[in-house]
Amino acid sequence: MTEHRVYLDHAATTPLDERVLEAMLPYLSGRRGNPSSLHASGAAAREAVEGARETVAALVGAASGEIIFTGGGTEADNLALLGTARASESARKRHLVVSAVEHAAVRETARYLESSGWEVTHIGVEADGLVDPEELVAALRPDTVIAAVMWANNEVGTVQHVEELAKVCAERGVLFHADAVQAAGRVTIDAGCVPVSTLALSGHKLYGPQGVGAFYVRDGVAFESMVFGGGQERGIRSGTENVAGIVGLGAAAHLAREELDARVRHETRLRDRIIGGATALPGVRLNGHPEERLSNSVHLTVEGVEAEGLVLFLDALGYEVGSGSACASGGHKASPVLLAMGQDEREAFSAIRITTGKDNAAEEIEDFLEAFSTAVTQLRELSPLQIT
Amino acid sequence: MPETYRPEVIDHLVRPRNVGDLDEPVGVGESGDAACGDIARFSVEIEDNVLRDVRYKVYGCAACIAAGSALSELVRGKTLLDAARVSKEDARDALGGPLPAGKEHALTLVLDALHKAFEDHWNRAAGNMLVEGYGGAEADDGKTVVAAMSGGVDSAVTALLLKEAGYQVATVTFRLHDGERGSRSCCSPDTVLFARDTAHRMGLPHFTLNLKDLFQKRVMRDFVGSYEKGRTPNPCVACNAHVKFHAAAFLADGLGFHHVATGHYARVADGAEGPALARAKDAAKDQTYVLWPIPQKLLARTVFPLGDYEKPEVRRIAEERGLAVAYTPESQDICFIPDGNYRKFVRKKVAAEPGEVVDGSGNVLGRHAGVVDFTVGQRRGIGVSAPAPLYVTEIRPRSKQVVVGRRKDLEVHEVHVRDMNWFLAPEEARAVQVRYNGSPVPCEVEELEDGGWIARLAQPVMGVAPGQSAVFYSEDGERVVAGGVVARRGS
Helix, strand or coil: CCCCCEECECCCCCCCCHHHHHHHHHHHCCCCCCCCCCCHHHHHHHHHHHHHHHHHHHHCCCCHHHEEEECCHHHHHHHHHHHHHHHHCECCECEEEEECCCCHHHHHHHHHHHHCCCEEEEECCCCCCCCCHHHHHHHCCCCEEEEECCCECCCCCEECCHHHHHHHHHHCCCEEEEECCCCECCECCCCCCCCCCEEEEEHHHCCCCCCCEEEEECCCCCCCCCECCCCCHHHCECCCCCHHHHHHHHHHHHHHHHHHHHHHHHHHHHHHHHHHHHHCCCCEEECCCCCCECCCEEEEEECCCCHHHHHHHHHHCCEECEECCCCCCCCCCCCHHHHHCCCCHHHHHCEEEEECCCCCCHHHHHHHHHHHHHHHHHHHHHCCCCCC | CCCCCCHHHHHHHHCCCCECCCCCCCEEEEEECCCCCCEEEEEEEEECCEEEEEEEEEECCHHHHHHHHHHHHHHCCCEHHHHCCCCHHHHHHHCCCCCCCCCCHHHHHHHHHHHHHHHHHHHHHHCCHHHHCCCCCCCCCCCEEEEECCCCHHHHHHHHHHHHCCCEEEEEEEECCCCCCCCCCCCCCCHHHHHHHHHHHCCCCEEEEECHHHHHHHHHHHHHHHHHCCCCCCHHHHHHHHCHHHHHHHHHHHHCCCEEECCCCCEEEEECCEEEEECCCCHHHCCHHHHCCCCHHHHCCEECHHHHCCHHHHHHHHHHCCCCCCCCCCCCCCCCCCCCCHHHHHHHHCCCCCEEEECCCCCEEEEECCHHHCCCCCCCCCCCCCCCCCEEEEEECCCCEEEEECHHHHCEEEEEEEEEEECCCHHHCCEEECCCCCCCEEEEEEECCCCCEEEEEEEEECCCCCCCEEEEECCCCCEEEEEEEEEEECC
8 A cells, every 4th residue: 555645535524624623623622512401511412413513504504403413424315305394295296306316315215105005206317417308397296295306316426407397397396406405505505486396405515523513494394303402503413412523514504505616616727637647547437416516526437447356446546536436335236316318238347437636736626637547548458348 | 254355365366477478379268257357467488398487467455366376486497297286275375375265266267268278278289189180199008098077976086096096197188068057256165166076185187178069960960850859869879989088088089198097887808809899897886888889999099987886885985985975866868968958959950841640551640850860669748649658760851740559569670780890700699789778689790782781680779869889798797799870670
């Protein structure tokens, strides 16, 4: 293993920002207090949590009362969907629409609802990963309760036309959930303009800590609790607050909002350099939408090479990238996202994800491209398949 | 099992050995398919049965790439026999131990590709020889043997017994037809892969030979053609006559080996003019009835270790030695028709032409859909109602007539036999067996002017079907004097 390592897998998780750590440290070492306690320590903890709620709310253009903290992005997706589904369902209204490119947190929650009597319609995507609003409209029925389309895809990086999608749902009285785990901090999100009902967020995708997330639920949207206990988080998500984690998420959200434009500018420059350099090699092509994509996301199909070997090869050279979706790459199953985009299994197995971050340097990208070229060339020498 | 790859795997991934394709290989093999995504290719250079050079290519996961590299390193420069002995376990050890869960298929994949390259080498060396028929060269005497290996208990114990008897053993599995279970997928329990694993667990080299063309030409085509001609074929006899033993002898010659062996229940006895086929110790399992066509020249180099064992003993040996094949079921009658429905199989290959069902005097009793649906001695499915059961007594393919009669009309007193294969002198023939599960009937034999032979039976037998074998036994009932094909029933 090489000493110098370059991290290019920010869609899997981002490193904890030092400033975030600094904000968290007091709550991990010495500062005490349960936000529900009446004494001074409790009040201080409450203040810290509510401060974080305000900065998280500000990141997505929400009121702080519309933010519920959770134990992470997956829980946020689960609760947002289940809480609204249970509150709004009736014997004659149990229909859910989800896109074919959702994260497992949404996909599996839909499957759960299906097993408990809901009907689920899956809507496809174009080859670039975009959901066609007309297809969404066509899938909506009088008994549709919720539609869920992720703001930006965690694998290929395509950013959806969420405003339009949310609007067509709002016009028809259908709730709209957007998984904004990848989008938050990279795309401007304004719940004031975009009529989403719920949003899911995660701390460790925006330089905050792992194990903390949040969801937004629009004021007035009926919600039924799924986690029962002491009534914290407006009774929606009981349990003593993860004060340090929430403070970390708050600090991360604050920095993300402050630095959004600079980060996007920097990441986009690196991203486009990778796209340009990598796709200059024969048989390497970009997946997802060429422009409407996350500022930090490059998703490539490398013909004639299976992703696993390429990822491990790059790892041996000191470059850390992802193969497909980080959650799917353990088993030998093709990514449902790529299959939904019309790719075949072999193409899907040849896909890698390179996601830059705010702290990557331009020289690192140049070095990476050199390593990438070496790895692809050598692995292709090994491949019995013809490169078209 | 580790969750991540060992450093050895990463080393082979980043610095793979022997990558590429040889310019002028003597054999190339590919394994894998689109279903599991991975493909491995090996090309080999073999000279004087030494693997001089090997190159590989892989499309697949890191485990496949590393396994191919490690395997190429293990076999390069080895004798062909030692290279064919290298097992999945050897490759696993070379990679530092078990692969992560779900990655063990990589070892199977690359080993199969290498072995297919060996197979290609043998098939190139054979050229048309195997298809046209192979008599075998004279090889030096020695304790070397090529043992045929189907993956079942009998052939596995055969190889084991030979090894324990001090033979140098090489095993071979024949690809005979495409109907073999899972033969198109590298990840399914393919019989070839199973046979290879079995051989490797015994520390024996394993080869495969592709005999599909030969089998098609000498066995399957004849099988279908026989029904069209109103005859009842025996594909096992045809395979023993033209395929299995010839191919084993070909490989033995290629390796400089003397003997060939199979897991048949039979023995080889001494005769006045060379060896004679003889009954097995286990009378119930005796297979001399289907082994009679082995040319004497090939029989001279054939060993049947199971001839001296009872079947339960064979199963016990397999259990004691821990062979995974011990509980495999008995193989079916016709290997290329797994469901046993040979009528359906034949019907798919030939167009049925309807005809008449007649009695012995030529009176038309009914119609039938095609002579291929009938065999002499058949009682069911004749489609004619009669006060007493009717049997097919004769099939006349030219006039498309099926002749039926009473049970006693099936009795014959004479049998005409042709295509004789002699082990002993004709005067030693004392009895003839005309069905696989039948008993020999005392008889006298006489040569006919047309070169065929007639067997005059001491007592009538039922249901003698043209196309089946007639096997003649000596006075002691043990040795096969000769065998042949029933041409027609006599009077």
